[in-house]
Amino acid sequence: MTDRQSLGHGYAKDPWCVYFSGRKVQGALAMTFDVLSDNYAKDPWSVYFNGEKIEGASTKTFKTLSHGYGKDAWSVYFRGRKIQDASANTFEVLSDGYAKDSWHVFYLGQKVKDASTFSFKLLRS
Incomplete structure (x- = not known):
């Protein structure tokens, strides 16, 4: 038992x-x-x-977002790995693995090269 x-x-x-x-x-x-x-x-x-x-993650401020993303007051994580150059203050999950902050677009936790955070849109078929 x-x-x-x-x-x-x-x-x-x-x-x-x-x-x-x-x-x-x-x-x-x-x-x-x-x-x-x-x-x-x-x-x-x-x-x-x-x-x-997750080394360095703050238990007091950590929260899950969705689709594998989570964040604390200082850092953003995807499936438990810290996302380099992601801003926790402005980070938002979009859908289909995409997310963005004020400066970068991310796909599955990786920066999307040359994507503009201001004009980035998800296309639906």
């Missing part, structure tokens, strides 16, 4: 440990572990994606 409780999005916990897809999440505090969306989660000290700690 197990005390393991499913938390959704691949996460589970027992009274002592947190697990992602059956493997222990190192350093996670089970008592206060909170599963967010898009496979993000956090406790009072760390933010996680797919059970891996």
